[in-house]
Amino acid sequence: MTPADLLPASGPRRFNFAFLNEGAKREVRRALLKAVALPGHQVPFASPELPIARGWGTGGLQVTMSLIGPADVLKIIDQGCDGSVNAVNLRKLLVATTGVRTTSDSREATILQSRHRLPEIPLAAHQLAVLQVPLPEPLRLVEPSEVETRRMHSEADYARMWVSLYEDVVQNGAISLAAGYPCRVHGTYIMSPSPLPRWDLPLLDGAEHLTLLGAGREKRVYAVPPYTSVKPLEFEDLPFTVEDFGSAVCARCGSSGTFLDELYDEKTGAAFRVCSDSGFCDLVRAGVVPPKRKTAPAGRLAHG
Amino acid sequence: MGYVAVQGGITAIENSEKLNRYLRSRGDSAPLSVLQIIEQMGLLVDKVMGEGGLYSAFHAALAIKQASGDPLEAAFLLRAYRSTLRRLADSLPVRTAEMRIHRRISAAFKTIPGGQVLGSTSDYEQRILDFSLAKESEDARREAVRAFESGLVDNEETLHPEHFRPVIDMLRSQGLADKAPAASTEELTDITQESPAFPMERSGRLQMLARAETGGVLALAYSSMRGYGMVHPTVAELRVGAVRVQMPHPWRKGAVVTLGSIALTEVEIVASPEKSEGDEKPVFPMGYGCCFGHNEVKAISAAVLDRAMRAAAPHAPAEDAEFVLMHTDGVESSGFCSHFKLPHYVTFQADLARLRSMRGTDE
Amino acid sequence: MRETAFEDVFDSQRTIRTLLDVLSRPGTVGSLPHAPYQFCPPGFCPPVLSIMKTLCDHRVSFSVGSAENRQQWVRYLEVNLATPFKAVAEAEYAVFDGTVFDADFSLLSRGTLEFPETSTTALISVGGLAGGAEKSADAATTLRLSGPGVRSFAFLGVTGLDARYLEERTRANRSYPLGIDLFLVDTSGLVAGIPRTSTVEVS
Numbered sequence: 046m047t048p049a050d051l052l053p054a055s056g057p058r059r060f061n062f063a064f065l066n067e068g069a070k071r072e073v074r075r076a077l078l079k080a081v082a083l084p085g086h087q088v089p090f091a092s093p094e095l096p097i098a099r100g101w102g103t104g105g106l107q108v109t110m111s112l113i114g115p116a117d118v119l120k121i122i123d124q125g126c127d128g129s130v131n132a133v134n135l136r137k138l139l140v141a142t143t144g145v146r147t148t149s150d151s152r153e154a155t156i157l158q159s160r161h162r163l164p165e166i167p168l169a170a171h172q173l174a175v176l177q178v179p180l181p182e183p184l185r186l187v188e189p190s191e192v193e194t195r196r197m198h199s200e201a202d203y204a205r206m207w208v209s210l211y212e213d214v215v216q217n218g219a220i221s222l223a224a225g226y227p228c229r230v231h232g233t234y235i236m237s238p239s240p241l242p243r244w245d246l247p248l249l250d251g252a253e254h255l256t257l258l259g260a261g262r263e264k265r266v267y268a269v270p271p272y273t274s275v276k277p278l279e280f281e282d283l284p285f286t287v288e289d290f291g292s293a294v295c296a297r298c299g300s301s302g303t304f305l306d307e308l309y310d311e312k313t314g315a316a317f318r319v320c321s322d323s324g325f326c327d328l329v330r331a332g333v334v335p336p337k338r339k340t341a342p343a344g345r346l347a348h349g
Numbered sequence: 350m351g352y353v354a355v356q357g358g359i360t361a362i363e364n365s366e367k368l369n370r371y372l373r374s375r376g377d378s379a380p381l382s383v384l385q386i387i388e389q390m391g392l393l394v395d396k397v398m399g400e401g402g403l404y405s406a407f408h409a410a411l412a413i414k415q416a417s418g419d420p421l422e423a424a425f426l427l428r429a430y431r432s433t434l435r436r437l438a439d440s441l442p443v444r445t446a447e448m449r450i451h452r453r454i455s456a457a458f459k460t461i462p463g464g465q466v467l468g469s470t471s472d473y474e475q476r477i478l479d480f481s482l483a484k485e486s487e488d489a490r491r492e493a494v495r496a497f498e499s500g501l502v503d504n505e506e507t508l509h510p511e512h513f514r515p516v517i518d519m520l521r522s523q524g525l526a527d528k529a530p531a532a533s534t535e536e537l538t539d540i541t542q543e544s545p546a547f548p549m550e551r552s553g554r555l556q557m558l559a560r561a562e563t564g565g566v567l568a569l570a571y572s573s574m575r576g577y578g579m580v581h582p583t584v585a586e587l588r589v590g591a592v593r594v595q596m597p598h599p600w601r602k603g604a605v606v607t608l609g610s611i612a613l614t615e616v617e618i619v620a621s622p623e624k625s626e627g628d629e630k631p632v633f634p635m636g637y638g639c640c641f642g643h644n645e646v647k648a649i650s651a652a653v654l655d656r657a658m659r660a661a662a663p664h665a666p667a668e669d670a671e672f673v674l675m676h677t678d679g680v681e682s683s684g685f686c687s688h689f690k691l692p693h694y695v696t697f698q699a700d701l702a703r704l705r706s707m708r709g710t711d712e
Numbered sequence: 713m714r715e716t717a718f719e720d721v722f723d724s725q726r727t728i729r730t731l732l733d734v735l736s737r738p739g740t741v742g743s744l745p746h747a748p749y750q751f752c753p754p755g756f757c758p759p760v761l762s763i764m765k766t767l768c769d770h771r772v773s774f775s776v777g778s779a780e781n782r783q784q785w786v787r788y789l790e791v792n793l794a795t796p797f798k799a800v801a802e803a804e805y806a807v808f809d810g811t812v813f814d815a816d817f818s819l820l821s822r823g824t825l826e827f828p829e830t831s832t833t834a835l836i837s838v839g840g841l842a843g844g845a846e847k848s849a850d851a852a853t854t855l856r857l858s859g860p861g862v863r864s865f866a867f868l869g870v871t872g873l874d875a876r877y878l879e880e881r882t883r884a885n886r887s888y889p890l891g892i893d894l895f896l897v898d899t900s901g902l903v904a905g906i907p908r909t910s911t912v913e914v915s
Contacts, residue, residue, distance in 0.1 A: 079833075081861075100681075262681050262685055288698075
């Protein structure tokens with residue numbers, strides 16, 4: 046027997062448009078429609094393996110692959126940045142299998158796939174946000190069992206979640222949850238908004254655009270339709286607040302009202318701040334949009 | 350100015366790919382052939398086929414070569430490849446009672462119908478490093494093969510499947526073991542086509558164990574054997590051999606098409622009887638494990654976990670089906686483990702802001 | 713009997729984007745890609761096949777209510793979808809003629825508290841659709857919609873929809889998250905989506 050005998054009989058491999066086979070796409074599409082009809086509710090889906098590792102965005106990727114068409118314009122970011130290695134890698138796979146145009150300008154995108162951030166310029170009605178989610182279950186904070194958290198959602202039995210937040214306040218003086226802060230959607234399901242920083246949550250509330258969230262490894266998709274309420278859990282006397290960067294400004298574009306990354310200079314070790322949304326920062330530097338100024342004191346920050 | 354240049358990422362990725370290829374290709378050795386891996390690393394190929402959930406020695410061996418020998422990475426490659434294949438049909442259930450036996454033992458009885466067939470196993474070999482393997486020549490290898498083959502005798506007759514009456518059947522016929530589950534007319538879960546939901550019916554659990562990662566399944570089964578749940582297993586039967594894979598004829602009703610055969614390892618264990626309910630007499634509860642190729646540690650561990658997950662009063666980790674099955678898929682667990690290497694600086698920034706605010710310090 | 717006009721990859725992609733858009737923005741009327749089907753049985757609304765070709769395969773099932781030409785519809789859909797036919801209380805996708813109320817509509821699955829997404833999706837063919845933020849003067853029926861996906865109110869003009877479908881829908885959807893989700897389709901390929909979260913008032 047020679048190696049040639051072992052080669053599979055079929056010809057050279059050609060991938061389907063957007064990689065996934067049509068059966069896999071159909072299954073995701075069915076799940077997404079139900080997700081839209083049940084804001085914040087996690088809908089199970091088969092989530093077969095992709096060439097990208099589990100935990101690295103396969104959920105968001107399957108959502109995008111099931112919806113993208115040749116006329117779409119795609120922006121993919123990770124931590125707000127188009128150039129982040131994983132965003133680059135996902136973009137490579139999608140472009141190779143669809144040929145779509147890509148952009149770093151969030152205003153041009155028809156599909157924005159993101160890990161952990163929303164763009165500083167709020168998305169418009171015709172734009173679709175696809176968020177990558179590692180752990181879709183917000184109640185995992187208080188309960189490890191899937192059977193039990195499913196029951197809790199079905200009965201809207203969120204008492205243990207509230208108790209956990211209360212204990213957090215008692216112990217730490219405030220709710221110490223940072224990213225992925227649990228939210229109540231449409232006054233019903235408690236949802237994890239994916240590990241977005243608190244900063245981005247006001248952007249989800251009553252948004253003009255549809256947001257789809259995909260967790261590939263955990264095999265769940267969920268959705269927030271436009272104009273739907275998304276309220277972070279809070280106590281009456283301890284309202285939800287976003288991050289406060291004090292008097293820091295972006296060293297590249299001068300914005301004081303954006304989510305700022307903390308960086309350390311490679312040579313001098315000095316600390317400085319830069320906009321997490323690299324696409325936005327580039328637009329400001331190019332003079333296309335004005336820098337965003339901090340408009341409100343630390344606390345609830347309204348997005349325009 | 351230290352800022353992530355938009356173009357930097359793609360160059361780094363491309364250079365990393367080149368570096369990987371270079372590290373795998375440099376040196377004076379001849380390129381590893383896929384056939385060499387199939388022929389001389391068969392147990393690794395079997396392990397990868399099992400964890401990848403795709404029975405194809407060629408593709409598993411290719412994945413092993415591409416992954417430079419990393420079985421987790423190789424299984425991942427196989428699974429991703431599997432996702433691109435069109436699903437044509439479901440086979441008929443394979444009949445392991447008709448297995449062409451390569452190896453078949455029972456720890457429960459000294460002699461059994463058909464006899465104990467040791468087959469190929471390292472169980473009784475002395476684990477002494479064999480340095481002669483370092484200078485194995487092509488000629489010596491051919492000569493050793495020729496010498497072995499010339500000494501073979503025809504024992505087709507004694508290896509006929511009908512001689513090997515399953516041990517579990519003997520126990521069942523005396524009412525001593527769990528009754529066999531009734532052939533179900535309901536559709537079974539296909540874990541590759543649906544999201545697993547708990548509580549999961551037994552077929553789904555056995556499927557998940559069949560393609561679980563060997564080390565993960567072993568660790569949890571070991572915990573049970575050592576005392577966290579106390580499944581004292583006795584191996585009623587372990588079989589390794591080839592089974593025919595058949596499917597219903599696409600248009601000739603009642604006819605069957607044979608597609609080929611695959612190697613399987615199948616283990617049935619019996620465990621200590623639990624207190625029986627009411628009038629029911631106590632029996633040996635059994636556990637079942639089955640996987641592609643020759644992988645005994647995995648099949649035994651799977652059988653132990655199958656039993657543990659059906660414990661009447663679960664309390665140990667190995668008895669919690671959700672715990673066992675959600676954490677033993679190698680592709681998912683290694684993927685998630687690895688994902689912690691991805692940039693998390695925005696979430697970390699959020700944590701920093703929170704911590705500083707709680708400490709009352711300015712950022 | 714087997715249609716070839718629908719392009720599996722790109723027509724289904726455009727269809728799902730339209731369906732997603734109209735379901736997430738109730739009151740919006742979308743346009744399904746044109747597919748000139750040749751073998752539609754009498755009474756069957758052709759664009760409904762495009763929706764089913766986008767969403768149905770051997771992993772789900774369909775039903776057709778008890779319309780007059782039911783057997784023809786079943787045969788047509790079985791040939792074109794490779795999707796099994798099931799009783800209306802069990803199928804994931806159910807097709808109805810909106811001009812006449814079909815009592816089978818009351819048998820549709822509303823899902824369960826733990827799995828509300830297992831409810832049926834109803835595909836109802838109507839005479840005509842017209843969307844807009846303003847109430848339309850021409851439409852036989854105007855639906856006033858509110859809820860997720862709608863900024864405050866949206867108006868959907870519908871002709872050829874028996875009002876009992878909406879009454880039954882309201883009854884079926886009274887205990888959120890249980891409920892059924894609908895798509896209304898007309899023969900020109902216009903489609904509107906009404907998720908269970910919408911509040912619908914008929915004027």
